[in-house]
Amino acid sequence: MGADALNAFLTDAFPHSKPGSRGHVVSAAPGHVRARIDPNEQALRPGGLISGPTQMGFADMAAYALVLAHIGPVAMAVTSALNYQFLRPCRPGPLFADAHLLRLGKRLAVMDIRIFTDDADKPVGQANVTYAIP
Amino acid sequence: MGADALNAFLTDAFPHSKPGSRGHVVSAAPGHVRARIDPNEQALRPGGLISGPTQMGFADMAAYALVLAHIGPVAMAVTSALNYQFLRPCRPGPLFADAHLLRLGKRLAVMDIRIFTDDADKPVGQANVTYAIP
Amino acid sequence: MGADALNAFLTDAFPHSKPGSRGHVVSAAPGHVRARIDPNEQALRPGGLISGPTQMGFADMAAYALVLAHIGPVAMAVTSALNYQFLRPCRPGPLFADAHLLRLGKRLAVMDIRIFTDDADKPVGQANVTYAIP
Amino acid sequence: MGADALNAFLTDAFPHSKPGSRGHVVSAAPGHVRARIDPNEQALRPGGLISGPTQMGFADMAAYALVLAHIGPVAMAVTSALNYQFLRPCRPGPLFADAHLLRLGKRLAVMDIRIFTDDADKPVGQANVTYAIP
Numbered sequence: 255m256g257a258d259a260l261n262a263f264l265t266d267a268f269p270h271s272k273p274g275s276r277g278h279v280v281s282a283a284p285g286h287v288r289a290r291i292d293p294n295e296q297a298l299r300p301g302g303l304i305s306g307p308t309q310m311g312f313a314d315m316a317a318y319a320l321v322l323a324h325i326g327p328v329a330m331a332v333t334s335a336l337n338y339q340f341l342r343p344c345r346p347g348p349l350f351a352d353a354h355l356l357r358l359g360k361r362l363a364v365m366d367i368r369i370f371t372d373d374a375d376k377p378v379g380q381a382n383v384t385y386a387i388p
Numbered sequence: 389m390g391a392d393a394l395n396a397f398l399t400d401a402f403p404h405s406k407p408g409s410r411g412h413v414v415s416a417a418p419g420h421v422r423a424r425i426d427p428n429e430q431a432l433r434p435g436g437l438i439s440g441p442t443q444m445g446f447a448d449m450a451a452y453a454l455v456l457a458h459i460g461p462v463a464m465a466v467t468s469a470l471n472y473q474f475l476r477p478c479r480p481g482p483l484f485a486d487a488h489l490l491r492l493g494k495r496l497a498v499m500d501i502r503i504f505t506d507d508a509d510k511p512v513g514q515a516n517v518t519y520a521i522p
Numbered sequence: 523m524g525a526d527a528l529n530a531f532l533t534d535a536f537p538h539s540k541p542g543s544r545g546h547v548v549s550a551a552p553g554h555v556r557a558r559i560d561p562n563e564q565a566l567r568p569g570g571l572i573s574g575p576t577q578m579g580f581a582d583m584a585a586y587a588l589v590l591a592h593i594g595p596v597a598m599a600v601t602s603a604l605n606y607q608f609l610r611p612c613r614p615g616p617l618f619a620d621a622h623l624l625r626l627g628k629r630l631a632v633m634d635i636r637i638f639t640d641d642a643d644k645p646v647g648q649a650n651v652t653y654a655i656p
Numbered sequence: 657m658g659a660d661a662l663n664a665f666l667t668d669a670f671p672h673s674k675p676g677s678r679g680h681v682v683s684a685a686p687g688h689v690r691a692r693i694d695p696n697e698q699a700l701r702p703g704g705l706i707s708g709p710t711q712m713g714f715a716d717m718a719a720y721a722l723v724l725a726h727i728g729p730v731a732m733a734v735t736s737a738l739n740y741q742f743l744r745p746c747r748p749g750p751l752f753a754d755a756h757l758l759r760l761g762k763r764l765a766v767m768d769i770r771i772f773t774d775d776a777d778k779p780v781g782q783a784n785v786t787y788a789i790p
Contacts, residue, residue: 267433267434268433268434270429270430270432271430275430295404296404296405296409298404299401299402300401300402300463300464301463301464305445306445306448306466306467306470307441307444307445307448307449310441310444310445310448310470311439311440311441311444311445314440314441314444315441329434329435330434330435332440332474333440333474334473334474334630334652335471335472335473335474335603335652336440336444336471336472336474337469337470337471337472337605337739337784338469338470338471339468339469339758339766339784339786340466340467340468340469340470341758341759341766342759356741356743356779356782357743357744357778357779361629361654362602362654364741364743364782366768366782376759377758377759380758380766380768380784382739382741382782382784384602384603384741386629386630468764468786469737469786471605471650471739473624473632473650473652475624475625475632476625490607490609490645490648491609491610491644495763495788496736496788498607498609498648500634500648510625511624511625514624514632514634514650516605516607516648516650518607518736518737520763520764535701535702536701536702538697538698538700539698543698563672564672564673564677566672567669567670568669568670568731568732569731569732573713574713574716574734574735574738575709575712575713575716575717578709578712578713578716578738579707579708579709579712579713582708582709582712583709597702597703598702598703600708600742601708601742602741602742603739603740603741603742604708604712604739604740604742605737605738605739605740606737606738606739607736607737608734608735608736608737608738
């Protein structure tokens with residue numbers, strides 16, 4: 255699936271969420287998806303930073319899109335584990351996620367996700383996400 | 389800090405979020421906090437289940453409350469890592485979090501969080517959360 | 523499988539390792555295994571403490587034993603993820619592991635492991651271990 | 657510190673361990689260390705594969721070397737968390753670790769470690785390791 259098909263699928267799958275709280279896919283290629291989110295003020299935490307749950311939810315969305323890009327529109331792929339390392343303060347503004355496949359097996363997909371604002375070499379967070387494939 | 393003081397603090401600290409998206413503290417005791425959230429329909433994912441980000445955000449809130457309960461109202465305590473294991477499908481309805489301190493050091497607090505619906509012995513998820521203490 | 527059967531199985535499965543580097547099962551009950559290791563001097567790290575790899579390997583052994591206790595002697599159950607939080611300095615002497623099942627599914631088993639020396643309420647480490655079941 | 661200085665330091669710091677059970681540094685550059693281990697038969701698990709604890713211990717060594725390469729010979733830097741994802745069967749033979757800094761702070765260093773045998777693009781395991789800096 256390409257970026258447009260992924261975004262259409264996500265919009266259908268999460269009818270109650272808004273893109274501002276979920277993000278969207280910017281590009282998709284074999285083994286890789288890039289996503290973007292423009293968090294609204296509900297995403298802020300004390301200190302005026304983007305909250306941890308906003309970052310983690312965005313990482314999970316990017317991982318979900320990366321799985322779907324490779325196995326097709328299977329809504330019931332589910333997260334089985336997500337580990338998130340908070341690396342740097344996350345200032346307000348657009349957030350990007352670079353999601354790469356570490357392994358796509360028959361039952362599990364394991365992915366590495368880097369979350370960054372303006373400098374991909376200084377990520378604000380890093381996640382490992384495992385999805386169970388139905 | 390007790391449950392009421394924690395809830396007042398959280399309401400002030402997150403003026404843009406609603407309790408339905410954040411949860412509240414039910415009880416606080418040395419080494420332990422219990423929290424509850426009543427997720428709204430924005431929290432649902434395909435299959436009609438409570439989404440992963442909702443669970444992770446709730447676990448993070450419970451961990452934050454547990455740290456504050458022990459070190460006082462220090463808004464700038466920040467999550468440094470969160471590992472979440474998804475254990476069972478999370479059906480709609482009230483969610484509870486049992487948060488326990490594994491270690492409270494000078495610089496880091498490490499906590500175990502169990503998320504469950506109607507049966508604490510069959511958690512829907514388990515988190516390890518590390519907070520950096522300023 | 524009980525403690526004796528588990529220890530006999532482990533001795534057969536790891537013919538090149540010694541109990542001092544692997545540990546053994548002390549007791550097994552539904553949902554729970556306790557294990558013990560008496561680390562030798564090769565297990566020390568600078569500062570005279572028990573090394574991290576010794577603790578992680580011991581946690582993995584306890585998790586393996588806990589899985590086997592429930593599904594029988596299936597040597598090819600394999601670790602799919604292990605998260606270890608180092609909580610306190612681990613002084614030399616006997617180490618214990620309390621391993622509990624969080625969930626035993628058809629394909630994955632997720633376990634919580636606490637590692638301690640003389641006080642189970644002050645663990646030196648905590649692990650989440652996921653095993654893939656063949 | 658360069659590769660030779662790191663290896664000399666590790667030999668001094670772990671006088672009871674052998675290179676075959678610990679590995680050594682192949683190269684060190686800003687933000688990056690590559691390490692190698694040639695596991696002996698004690699490192700095998702059922703199925704003739706390299707055991708999980710061997711992989712995790714090797715990842716921890718590579719992370720330790722990466723921290724030391726940047727902050728100098730401070731033996732008491734200690735692991736505070738290690739998350740390991742097992743990705744593929746690990747066949748016997750030399751193992752390599754590519755360790756990269758995700759963030760080097762004043763108090764914590766967070767690193768990404770990829771473990772592979774003959775193909776760096778198909779890692780057998782991936783670790784996130786956090787060290788506390790004294």
